[in-house]
Structures are given as C-alpha cells and as structure tokens.
Amino acid sequence: MEVELIDVWHSYDGFTYALKNVNLEFKSSGIHLLIGPNGSGKTTLLKVLSLVIKPSRGRVIVGGMDFWGLNERERSVLRRSVVYVHERPILVRGSVRYNLELGLRLRGAEVNEDLLEHYIARYGLRDVGDRPVSKLSAGQAKLVSIIRGLLLKPQLLALDEPFTFLDSTRASLLAEDLMEVARSDRIVVVATHYMHKGLSSYCKRVVELVNGEVTLHEEVR
Amino acid sequence: MSSTAALIAFVSAVALSAILARVSKRRAEMVLGVFEALVGIPTTVIGLFVYMLLYPRGPLGFMGLLYTPTAIIIGQFFVALPMAFTSMFRSFYDLRGNVRELVLSLGCSEKCVNKVLLRELTPVLTSAYLLAFSRAIGELGVALIVGGGIEGYTNVLTTAIALRTSLGDYELAIQIGLILLALTISLALMLKVFGERVLWK
Numbered sequence: 001m002e003v004e005l006i007d008v009w010h011s012y013d014g015f016t017y018a019l020k021n022v023n024l025e026f027k028s029s030g031i032h033l034l035i036g037p038n039g040s041g042k043t044t045l046l047k048v049l050s051l052v053i054k055p056s057r058g059r060v061i062v063g064g065m066d067f068w069g070l071n072e073r074e075r076s077v078l079r080r081s082v083v084y085v086h087e088r089p090i091l092v093r094g095s096v097r098y099n100l101e102l103g104l105r106l107r108g109a110e111v112n113e114d115l116l117e118h119y120i121a122r123y124g125l126r127d128v129g130d131r132p133v134s135k136l137s138a139g140q141a142k143l144v145s146i147i148r149g150l151l152l153k154p155q156l157l158a159l160d161e162p163f164t165f166l167d168s169t170r171a172s173l174l175a176e177d178l179m180e181v182a183r184s185d186r187i188v189v190v191a192t193h194y195m196h197k198g199l200s201s202y203c204k205r206v207v208e209l210v211n212g213e214v215t216l217h218e219e220v221r
Numbered sequence: 222m223s224s225t226a227a228l229i230a231f232v233s234a235v236a237l238s239a240i241l242a243r244v245s246k247r248r249a250e251m252v253l254g255v256f257e258a259l260v261g262i263p264t265t266v267i268g269l270f271v272y273m274l275l276y277p278r279g280p281l282g283f284m285g286l287l288y289t290p291t292a293i294i295i296g297q298f299f300v301a302l303p304m305a306f307t308s309m310f311r312s313f314y315d316l317r318g319n320v321r322e323l324v325l326s327l328g329c330s331e332k333c334v335n336k337v338l339l340r341e342l343t344p345v346l347t348s349a350y351l352l353a354f355s356r357a358i359g360e361l362g363v364a365l366i367v368g369g370g371i372e373g374y375t376n377v378l379t380t381a382i383a384l385r386t387s388l389g390d391y392e393l394a395i396q397i398g399l400i401l402l403a404l405t406i407s408l409a410l411m412l413k414v415f416g417e418r419v420l421w422k
Contacts, residue, residue: 023385085325092340106327106333
C-alpha cells in the first residue's frame with residue numbers, strides 16, 4: 001500500500017489555502033510524524049491522505065492509481081485500506097460496544113470478538129462497554145475512536161493528535177500499539193504537538209508543516 | 222386525514238432536506254428562511270390558497286376535490302410541511318457532514334452515509350413528524366374552508382369543536398377537545414418511546 005500526494009493544494013473557502021504545493025510519499029511501513037503549529041494544515045493533510053476530502057488541486061495516488069479519478073466503486077475498494085482517527089472523536093448514538101464495532105459493521109465484516117475484548121480490557125473500558133457514549137469522558141471517547149480504527153487493521157492508519165485527553169498509562173499503551181502496527185508492515189501517520197517518548201524514538205520520518213507548506217521532510221531512521 | 226397529511230409532509234421534508242444538504246450552506250439557509258416564515262402563516266390563508274386552487278373554476282377545479290377529505294389532506298400538507306422541514310433541516314445538514322466524514326474516515330463507502338445518518342437522525346425525525354402531525358390535527362382554517370365540515374364526511378375534530386361550540390353544545394365540544402388532546406399526547410409518547418428503542422438496537 002503506497003500513497004503519494006502530488007502537488008496537492010486545498011482550500012475550504014476558495015480564497016485561503018490550508019495546503020500549498022504538498023508533495024509527499026508514504027511508501028514504507030513505520031511511523032511517520034507530522035508536526036507543525038496550530039493551523040498549519042496538519043489535519044487537512046491527514047484528511048487528504050486518508051481519502052476523506054478531495055484536494056482542491058493536485059493528485060492523490062493510491063496503489064499507483066489516481067484516487068479521485070476513479071469511480072465510486074473503485075474508490076470504495078481502496079478506501080478500505082485507509083483509516084483516519086479524528087482529533088475530536090465523532091461517535092454515533094449508541095453504546096460504546098456499538099461504536100467500536102461500527103467500522104466493521106459498515107464494511108459487512110465479522111467482528112473479531114477476541115481482539116475487541118483485548119482492546120477493551122487493555123484500555124480499561126470493560127466497565128463502560130454497554131454504556132451510551134454520551135456518558136463517556138473525553139479520554140474514554142478518544143480511546144473508543146482510536147480502538148475503532150485499530151480494529152479495522154488498515155494498511156495506513158492516520159491519527160490526529162492521538163495522545164490528547166489520554167493519561168500517561170494509556171498514552172504508553174497506545175504508543176506500544178502504534179509501534180506494533182508499524183512493525184506489522186503497515187503505515188502509521190501521527191499528527192501531534194505532544195510526542196510520546198517511546199514513539200518518537202521509533203519514528204521513521206518527520207514532516208513539518210508551516211502555513212500549509214512542507215518546511216521539513218526528514219528521514220529519522 | 223391529519224396523519225396522512227403529516228406523513229406526506231414529513232416524507233417531502235426528508236426529500237427536500239436530502240436535496241438541500243448537498244447545496245451550499247448559504248443557499249440552503251435562504252430556502253430555510255422562506256420555510257421559517259411560512260411556519261407562522263395563518264391556516265386560513267393556506268385554506269384560502271387551496272380553495273382558489275380547487276374551486277370549480279380554479280386551475281384544479283376539474284378534479285372535483287373541493288369539500289372532500291382529499292382537499293383537507295392537500296391543505297393540511299401545506300400547513301404541516303414548513304413545520305416538518307424547519308424542525309429537521311438544520312440537524313440534517315450538520316449531521317450529514319459529520320456522518321459523511323466519519324463513514325469515509327472508517328474507510329467505508331459513500332453508500333453507508335445514509336444508513337448511519339438515518340439512525341442518527343431518528344429522534345429529530347420523530348420530533349419532526351410529531352410537530353407536523355400536531356400542526357395538521359390542530360388546525361381549523363383549512364378544514365373549514367376546503368373541507369366544509371360536512372358531518373360524517375369532512376367534519377374533523379377541530380371543525381366539530383367549532384360547530385358544537387357555535388351550537389352551544391359545550392359539553393360535547395369539551396369532550397372532543399379532550400379526545401384531540403389525548404390523541405396528540407399519546408401519539409407523541411408512543412413515538413418518543415419507539416424512537417428511544419430504535420436507538421439502542
């Protein structure tokens with residue numbers, strides 16, 4: 001699974017650009033770190049990379065194909081390889097368990113109960129599994145959103161500020177899980193201000209964005 | 222009659238919302254503004270408008286619908302539509318964007334958006350139908366003008382109350398009023414409970 005952004009520009013209002021002339025390749029497995037100040041375009045870049053939004057200009061090449069030039073059916077197939085975890089979790093009405101299974105249900109895939117229980121126990125969500133998501137704390141909601149992404153086992157997992165709202169124990173657990181994902185020959189892209197120590201030492205590449213432009217592009221390992 | 226009119230208005234409002242959810246927010250807000258203005262329009266004005274359409278020499282007079290239950294349904298449809306549309310549209314618009322983004326972020330296709338959206342909107346849609354029904358069943362102007370209050374044919378609860386009151390039969394008027402009230406409240410409760418159950422399936 002390879003994703004390449006070629007001359008990508010994106011504007012939400014048609015006047016100002018959140019991304020300007022971005023050229024990046026995500027070809028090799030590992031953790032790719034995306035840094036930059038507030039409003040630098042990190043979230044927009046992640047959304048473009050995750051095939052959630054179509055860039056105003058430029059091409060997104062997925063597996064050698066121009067994604068936005070494909071028909072909806074072909075796009076659906078490629079989309080299954082990519083998952084994006086929002087900074088502010090978007091949860092739907094229903095229980096925690098329902099939300100965790102949502103991605104798999106929508107794809108018509110079987111829920112791996114063992115894996116689901118593993119994550120629920122690991123992140124301490126056992127007591128809240130049957131509770132409505134409206135009763136969760138910000139950190140718990142974030143964890144639901146992250147686990148939902150992990151359960152889908154995508155080839156490219158993009159996470160927007162994944163450590164926000166998490167306590168140090170759960171942040172460490174998450175860092176371990178992300179390293180595990182990267183070790184299993186998959187791409188993890190993390191946009192963050194706060195970088196977990198363990199994860200930063202495992203990071204493969206750092207990309208810095210300032211005002212929508214890539215200002216630093218460095219292979220770390 | 223009122224439930225049929227409310228149902229048609231509700232379905233039309235859903236269709237209209239689905240169409241407008243795809244246009245720019247500015248344009249959608251303009252349409253919403255028009256409907257918001259129409260919410261408060263007196264039902265007698267709508268009754269008059271439908272009367273002009275259906276009276277024998279009117280554009281739809283050849284259909285012979287005046288003073289029939291169908292005429293009341295048409296009139297109540299116009300009464301209920303703005304209420305149904307304005308109560309659902311903003312949620313529809315905002316939620317659609319969020320749900321679409323969620324579905325795509327999970328690597329699922331656009332086809333799944335409506336499925337998730339419908340479930341998310343259940344409480345809003347339930348309320349919208351209820352409001353449309355309440356507005357339709359509680360109106361008098363349309364039923365009186367295009368229905369005529371013909372006993373056993375187009376005499377609905379509100380026209381019956383008006384007729385009985387004018388005849389000085391207050392006891393029966395109050396009884397019919399209580400039936401109207403009980404009907405509206407029990408339907409509201411039933412739909413709310415049903416809506417909650419659907420959410421937790």
